[in-house]
């Protein structure tokens with residue numbers, strides 16, 4: 460597999476200290492590796508939210524499905540994210556989407572975003588998944604003074620887009636909402652979304668897919684896709700022959716699988732710090748007791764939430780390499796940001812720090828469509844860090860396409876062939892410059 464990060468990114472080190480492991484009983488769900496040859500109607504590569512949701516959608520329609528993961532279901536971003544469920548899977552704002560793709564298709568995209576939140580909700584209800592849910596919609600906080608008008612305008616736009624009210628919180632009322640921090644100066648509560656435990660969600664989907672009859676294989680990395688009476692997938696100790704193929708590898712994709720995507724997706728690291736649980740007294744001292752999930756207005760944004768057991772979870776982007784030195788430097792940066800945001804918690808230790816790869820596209824919007832040059836093959840990827848919500852939906856979209864259905868909002872902009880990043884195989888080299896520029900902008 461031709462992957463663009465250091466080997467450390469594709470091993471266990473980045474998730475060695477992940478908090479979510481301590482919230483479940485026992486290890487994740489492993490399946491046997493594929494040995495020998497098997498055939499099926501639909502093969503899925505990748506067992507995160509995208510692949511599992513595609514598998515469930517196919518199995519619901521009585522299809523014969525095989526799902527292969529290089530490690531095990533939930534090993535990728537789906538088992539290591541911040542658990543924020545909300546609209547926002549594009550890298551650009553709504554105005555840009557309208558300008559670039561036109562009002563009509565943009566409207567379908569916004570409908571898809573809304574439907575993606577509903578689909579997560581539907582999975583939770585349908586499968587009775589207990590995922591430690593909290594937060595009513597999400598809260599967007601201004602990282603500098605003087606942004607009130609911009610936040611209000613954002614709330615207005617959101618409100619007219621989704622037909623739902625927003626609530627503006629001026630700086631002087633932040634403390635009354637449990638949002639007291641010297642780093643944040645106003646807020647807007649937006650009504651769509653909630654937070655969940657991402658590992659409980661992915662394990663729940665995995666169990667349901669298994670129950671629905673999906674044949675699952677762990678430690679079964681597909682190293683080659685060739686053609687011969689359908690798709691022939693080569694794995695370390697076996698071969699899968701499938702009539703139709705769905706690719707769901709997102710930030711863990713490889714440049715040679717399929718070749719059509721070489722240079723056309725860009726994995727980016729996202730990192731999470733989780734503190735020890737805090738006492739009610741400590742929570743009160745800082746004055747941050749809101750259970751809302753929160754994002755700030757920085758381009759290199761922070762996402763954070765007070766977890767049900769009173770730990771603070773803080774996520775951030777902005778590191779380029781996956782090496783021991785880099786992991787340590789990013790943890791130090793996360794800690795410095797945490798202490799600046801919550802000075803009364805300077806003494807509260809970090810207990811967990813981990814990271815993983817999200818995926819960007821050059822189109823700056825997610826992709827869920829046919830794989831160019833491969834018949835009967837579809838892929839979904841590129842949720843720009845919004846995949847807890849969009850990945851299950853995009854998985855369902857490509858499953859629908861493979862079944863020949865069109866039954867949910869599916870904008871053309873998500874089916875457009877992925878554009879190539881200008882630097883192709885060296886595209887990661889563009890990140891330091893981008894991060895420096897975003898950092899400068901955020902601190903102006």
Ligand SMILES: Cc1cc2nc3c(=O)[nH]c(=O)nc-3n(C[C@H](O)[C@H](O)[C@H](O)COP(=O)(O)OP(=O)(O)OC[C@H]3O[C@@H](n4cnc5c(N)ncnc54)[C@H](O)[C@@H]3O)c2cc1C
Nearest residue numbers: 505507508509529535536537540541543681815845846847
């Ligand atoms: C630290 C972090 C925090 C995040 N926080 C949030 C958040 O709060 N809210 C939000 O909406 N999104 C968040 N995201 C993004 C979200 O987690 C992802 O967009 C989503 O999980 C992607 O799901 P996926 O199924 O497409 O890919 P993944 O879950 O990454 O799964 C891909 C799978 O493909 C497998 N694979 C790859 N290549 C092969 C191969 N050749 N053969 C077989 N298997 C293969 C991998 O082993 C992996 O299991 C976060 C991501 C990270 C890393």
